[in-house]
Every structure is written in C-alpha cells, then in structure tokens.
Amino acid sequence: xxxLSFREAIAAGIAQEMARDPLVYFIGEDIGAAGGVFKATxxxxxxxxxxxxxxxxxxxxxxxxxxMGAAMTGLRPIAEIMFSDFLATCWDMVANQVAKxxxxxxxxxxxxxxxxxxxxxxxxxxxxxxxxxxxxGMAVPGLKVVAPSNPADAKGLLAAAxxxxxxxxxxxxxxxxxxxxxxxxxxxxxxxxxxxxLRDGKDCTIVALAAMVPRSLxxxxxxxxMDIEATVVDVRSLVPLDTRTILSAVxxxxxxxxxxxxxxxxxWGAEIASIAADECFDDLDGPIVRITTPHxxxxxxxxxxxxxxxxxxxxxxxxKRAMR
Amino acid sequence: MSTRVEKPPAAxxxxxxxxxxxxxxxxxxxxxxxxxxxxxxxxxxxxxHLALGQEAISAGYAVAMRADDYTFCTYRxxxxxxxxxxSMAGAMAELLGRGxxxxxxxxxxxxxxxxxxxxxxxYAIVGAHLPIAAGAAWSxxxxxxxxxAVCFFGDGATNIGAFHEALNLAVVWKLPVVFVCENNQYMExxxxxxxxxxxxxxxxxxxxxxxxxxxxxxxxADIIYxxxxxxxxxxxxxxxxxxxEALTYRHGGHSRADPAKYRPEAEVREWLQRDPVKRYRxxxxxxxISETQLNEIETRAQQKVDAATEEARRGDPARVDEIExxxxxxxxxxxxx
Numbered sequence: 001x002x003x004l005s006f007r008e009a010i011a012a013g014i015a016q017e018m019a020r021d022p023l024v025y026f027i028g029e030d031i032g033a034a035g036g037v038f039k040a041t042x043x044x045x046x047x048x049x050x051x052x053x054x055x056x057x058x059x060x061x062x063x064x065x066x067x068m069g070a071a072m073t074g075l076r077p078i079a080e081i082m083f084s085d086f087l088a089t090c091w092d093m094v095a096n097q098v099a100k101x102x103x104x105x106x107x108x109x110x111x112x113x114x115x116x117x118x119x120x121x122x123x124x125x126x127x128x129x130x131x132x133x134x135x136x137g138m139a140v141p142g143l144k145v146v147a148p149s150n151p152a153d154a155k156g157l158l159a160a161a162x163x164x165x166x167x168x169x170x171x172x173x174x175x176x177x178x179x180x181x182x183x184x185x186x187x188x189x190x191x192x193x194x195x196x197x198l199r200d201g202k203d204c205t206i207v208a209l210a211a212m213v214p215r216s217l218x219x220x221x222x223x224x225x226m227d228i229e230a231t232v233v234d235v236r237s238l239v240p241l242d243t244r245t246i247l248s249a250v251x252x253x254x255x256x257x258x259x260x261x262x263x264x265x266x267x268w269g270a271e272i273a274s275i276a277a278d279e280c281f282d283d284l285d286g287p288i289v290r291i292t293t294p295h296x297x298x299x300x301x302x303x304x305x306x307x308x309x310x311x312x313x314x315x316x317x318x319x320k321r322a323m324r
Numbered sequence: 325m326s327t328r329v330e331k332p333p334a335a336x337x338x339x340x341x342x343x344x345x346x347x348x349x350x351x352x353x354x355x356x357x358x359x360x361x362x363x364x365x366x367x368x369x370x371x372x373h374l375a376l377g378q379e380a381i382s383a384g385y386a387v388a389m390r391a392d393d394y395t396f397c398t399y400r401x402x403x404x405x406x407x408x409x410x411s412m413a414g415a416m417a418e419l420l421g422r423g424x425x426x427x428x429x430x431x432x433x434x435x436x437x438x439x440x441x442x443x444x445x446x447y448a449i450v451g452a453h454l455p456i457a458a459g460a461a462w463s464x465x466x467x468x469x470x471x472x473a474v475c476f477f478g479d480g481a482t483n484i485g486a487f488h489e490a491l492n493l494a495v496v497w498k499l500p501v502v503f504v505c506e507n508n509q510y511m512e513x514x515x516x517x518x519x520x521x522x523x524x525x526x527x528x529x530x531x532x533x534x535x536x537x538x539x540x541x542x543x544x545a546d547i548i549y550x551x552x553x554x555x556x557x558x559x560x561x562x563x564x565x566x567x568x569e570a571l572t573y574r575h576g577g578h579s580r581a582d583p584a585k586y587r588p589e590a591e592v593r594e595w596l597q598r599d600p601v602k603r604y605r606x607x608x609x610x611x612x613i614s615e616t617q618l619n620e621i622e623t624r625a626q627q628k629v630d631a632a633t634e635e636a637r638r639g640d641p642a643r644v645d646e647i648e649x650x651x652x653x654x655x656x657x658x659x660x661x
C-alpha cells in the first residue's frame with residue numbers, strides 16, 4: 001500500500017489505463033504541460049506525450065463532441081471538464097448526444113468514454129464553480145455516474161470507468177483533492193455499481209456520497225458517543241446504483257438518512273428514499289430523513305458556504321433529533 | 325460582398341461516375357417523394373425533413389468517398405444515409421415505425437444511421453454533430469487509418485456555437501474532416517440572410533479559421549463531385565479540414581408540417597428551374613447518353629423504391645420489448661441491481 005493524495009490517485013488511475021491500452025487518449029483544458037488546474041494530471045503529458053495527452057481550447061462542446069466521435073470510432077477517450085459547472089455549456093453533447101446515441105441507433109454505436117470533472121463546494125469559489133451536479137447526470141438515461149470519496153476508490157473506480165463500454169460521468173469532489181489515503185499497489189481496478197459499507201451500526205443507516213462520506217463517518221463517531229450506532233454506506237456510484245447493499249443496511253437498522261451535497265430538490269437521495277419507501281416500508285421504524293444543502297445557489301463566503309453544506313454537526317444533530 | 329460561385333471544373337467527370345451520380349440522385353429523389361406520399365397516407369407518423377432539391381450534394385460527396393469514410397449528417401439526412409449504401413427498406417421501415425426499421429423504431433426519421441456503411445448518424449440538434457465529426461476525424465488521425473469524416477449541415481448551423489468550436493479545433497489539430505454547409509437559403513422558416521452577419525454564412529467565415537473560402541453551386545452534381553474529390557483528398561493527405569458552402573434550395577417546407585408559404589413565388593420558380601436532377605439529365609443527354617439509358621436508370625430507381633416500400637409496409641409494428649434494450653453496452657437498460 002502506498003499513501004497517495006486523491007489528486008495523485010486520479011493521475012495514477014489514468015496512467016495505469018493509458019499504459020495498458022494504447023487506445024486511451026486524454027483531452028481537456030490545461031491538462032498537458034500544466035498538469036491540470038487542480039494538479040490532478042501531473043506527469044501524464046511527460047509520460048505519454050502531446051498526442052495522447054492533448055490540450056484543447058476553451059471549447060467544452062468541442063471537447064465532449066471530439067471525445068464522442070473518437071469513442072464511436074475506436075478510441076477510449078477521457079475528456080476533462082475543468083469544473084462540473086461548465087457541463088452546462090456542453091450539456092447538449094452530454095445529455096442529447098453522448099447519452100442517447102447507443103439507444104437511438106439500437107446499439108450500432110458504442111461510447112466507451114469518461115468525462116472527468118471537478119465537482120462540489122468547500123473551496124469558496126461561489127455559485128458557478130462549486131455546484132454538486134451528480135443528479136444532473138443521474139436524470140439522463142444512458143449516463144453512468146460515479147463519485148469516489150477517497151484516493152483508493154478514485155483510482156480504482158476511474159480505472160473501471162475507463163474500461164467500461166459506456167459513457168461515465170466521473171465527479172471528483174474538489175475539496176477532496178488534497179486528502180491522503182492508502183491505495184493498493186500494482187494494478188487496481190474497482191467495480192462500478194457497488195456501494196460500500198464503511199461502518200456497521202445497528203441503529204440507523206447513513207447513506208452518503210463523495211465529500212459527504214468522511215463527514216458522515218465523523219458524525220457516526222460522535223453519535224456512537226451518544227449511544228447511537230450508525231451504519232455508513234458510501235454509494236460510490238449512482239448509476240448503476242447498488243440498491244441491494246443500501247436496502248440491506250436499511251432493513252437491518254430500520255432508519256435511513258441520506259447526506260447529500262446537492263441542493264434539495266431532486267437530489268440523488270430522493271431517489272434512494274423513494275426506492276426504500278417502496279421496497280422496505282415495513283422495515284422502517286421512522287421517517288426517511290434527507291440532509292442536504294438548502295435549495296439555493298451555493299454562496300461564496302466561507303461562513304455561508306460552511307453553513308449551507310451539510311456539516312458533521314448538522315448530520316449529528318439531525319440524526320440525534322430524529323432518533324430521539 | 326459579391327457572390328463568388330466557382331466555375332465548373334475544367335476536368336471532365338468520367339461517364340461511369342456521371343451515370344452513378346445520376347442514378348443516386350434519382351434514387352434519393354424518388355425515396356423522398358415516396359416518403360412524402362406515405363406521409364399523406366398517414367403512414368409516416370412522426371415528423372420528417374425532406375431533402376428534395378438537395379440531392380446533388382449527398383450524391384456528389386458519397387460517390388467521392390471511400391467505403392470506410394465517415395458521414396455525419398442532420399435530421400434532413402435520409403439522402404446522406406442512403407447515398408452511403410444503407411438499406412432503403414430499412415430506412416423506409418424506420419420512417420413507418422416498423423420493427424424492420426434500421427433502428428428497430430428507436431431512432432426514427434431524424435436519426436437514420438448505418439455504421440456498417442460509414443453513415444455515423446443523423447443528428448437532430450442543430451450543429452451538434454460538427455464537433456462529433458471532428459472527433460471521428462481525430463480518431464482516424466491518431467489511428468492513422470486514412471479515413472476522412474464528412475460532415476453535412478444546414479446554413480442555420482453556422483450561427484450556433486458548436487460550429488465555431490468544431491472549426492477551430494479541426495484547424496488547430498489539422499483533422500481530416502470536411503465540413504459541408506448545405507445552404508438552402510432558409511433556417512427553418514426564416515431567410516438565413518436576415519439573421520446572419522455575412523452574405524455567405526459558411527464561406528465568408530472560412531477566413532476566421534485560416535481556411536480557403538469555398539462557395540459552390542450545390543445543385544450541380546459535377547461541381548459537387550469535383551469539390552468533394554479535392555477536399556477529401558486534402559483531408560486524406562494530411563492537408564487538414566475544409567469548409568465548403570454549397571448553394572441549394574429545399575423544394576418543400578422545413579418539415580412535413582410546413583407548406584413553406586413564406587417563400588416568394590418567383591424565388592421558388594427560379595430554383596425549381598435549377599433542379600439538380602433535371603439539370604443533370606439534360607447535361608447527360610447533351611453529352612451523348614441516350615434517353616433509353618436514362619429511362620432505364622429511372623425505372624430501376626422506381627422499382628427499388630417500390631420494393632423498399634413494400635418490404636417496409638410488410639413489417640410488423642416496432643416491438644415493445646425493444647424499449648428496455650440497448651441503453652448500455654451489455655444490451656440492457658438496467659440501472660440498479
């Protein structure tokens with residue numbers, strides 16, 4: 001095991017797959033010699049050269065369009081959209097073209113491509129550089145949606161996304177880039193569509209994603225000191241969704257909390273709450289509770305951003321109150 | 325700015341190629357006419373966008389392309405898809421929503437695709453496929469396959485951001501792609517000139533990308549064929565992209581719901597006199613091809629369209645169990661376990 005930061009794990013995942021498969025190409029803004037604005041692609045340009053690690057103009061439609069055309073014709077491209085907020089400038093490419101073309105052509109076309117993007121808040125960048133947009137992707141049939149919470153998953157899930165035959169939106173929560181963690185040595189490939197139980201507790205289940213996972217684990221520690229034992233599930237992948245692992249935890253504990261960074265309406269937790277209500281209603285001992293950012297654009301000032309996003313304190317308080 | 329339509333090229337197009345061009349144009353014309361008739365019979369259920377009058381561009385490029393080159397076209401794409409060799413019955417059945425349609429009913433008129441023949445899709449969001457065509461060209465470039473991507477789009481697409489992004493990227497990366505603007509004078513219902521900063525929406529913008537300004541008569545199959553040869557050769561030999569503006573005219577409205585009453589009668593009359601199929605027929609006659617030979621081509625085209633129509637009409641309705649197939653690479657639509 002080596003200790004890597006989340007950003008080093010991303011670069012290691014890309015390098016592992018580019019070394020393995022000569023059809024993997026990587027394009028985006030400032031990803032080459034500059035190593036990416038978040039330094040998550042440092043060393044790739046030097047290792048693989050300017051043909052396979054290619055800087056693009058600030059042209060998000062061209063970036064996704066080029067990745068799509070290349071994926072249709074034999075490459076396995078990785079495209080970086082610098083901030084997930086910029087997906088809005090190329091959402092036609094993502095939602096109308098990339099997502100639908102396999103289906104509309106009845107499988108004549110395959111689209112093995114990965115769209116990596118820095119997502120979410122915690123960096124005081126304001127409402128146009130901090131959105132948590134996983135649910136945009138989740139709402140569009142034909143897109144897989146992955147959001148890792150730690151360096152090992154960042155590498156392993158990214159490798160799995162690159163090998164996947166379908167388009168994957170890969171969300172990297174930008175406040176996690178500096179977080180360090182153990183990453184398995186040698187080739188590391190994880191599996192899409194598998195949630196992970198990170199903590200076992202008999203009283204309730206907390207389901208979280210990306211940066212909300214470490215906060216939920218901290219909250220669970222504090223709750224344990226108050227005699228509330230929480231199971232914490234890291235969803236990891238929204239599409240495909242590992243409902244089996246999630247529902248099994250809900251059945252065992254009888255209570256479900258979701259911790260979502262996204263604004264309230266139509267967050268991924270709403271879908272999970274709906275599935276749990278449909279399929280394990282009789283196992284529930286109380287209402288399902290969603291802990292989210294309020295339904296506002298994310299404000300910039302540190303005190304405002306911190307208060308808006310679900311914090312360890314808010315998770316603890318909400319769970320404690322609901323379990324009383 | 326004056327209109328600079330290029331003169332017919334000096335080199336003659338050889339006779340077998342001319343016969344092939346005529347045959348293809350007649351087939352595309354007859355297919356579109358039949359699609360219109362089936363629409364009047366209420367058998368074409370969704371919308372459809374016919375390319376009656378624009379056949380010379382589809383035929384001229386298709387005949388000049390290599391079998392493994394890529395075509396990217398728009399929702400007005402029946403002709404471009406068929407010109408590459410896609411099944412006519414499969415296309416007709418797709419228009420009718422039948423299970424024997426080339427996309428099993430999941431695409432419809434606006435998305436005809438036949439990858440086996442290099443028809444990489446018909447795209448229904450204006451301008452979206454320009455960057456995608458650039459991507460296919462990028463792939464051909466790095467795979468060193470020698471393939472060229474040809475991307476057809478309407479005049480309206482030149483005013484959308486994706487046009488600019490694709491052109492710029494294609495030039496910067498020197499991609500083997502040919503962008504062909506079919507300027508049929510109207511973006512949907514509105515004259516293109518009334519909403520565009522320059523007279524020639526594609527040709528006048530070529531200089532912004534360091535490209536040659538190429539403006540051609542899109543209703544002349546010889547000129548289109550020659551232009552196609554030149555631009556495709558340039559792309560294949562590493563010379564990078566081209567941007568071609570071909571002047572043409574829709575004989576009908578934008579889509580099936582549009583009677584096109586907004587167009588001046590004199591303008592319509594003038595363009596109908598420049599009908600690419602009729603003009604080419606006359607040229608072939610003056611070039612020593614017999615009336616009998618042309619009649620044979622026309623009869624064969626009618627028979628081909630009749631047979632395709634019959635086969636399409638015999639098809640069962642699209643199967644409901646197709647709905648949850650082919651979202652993903654494993655053929656399924658499963659999003660959870």
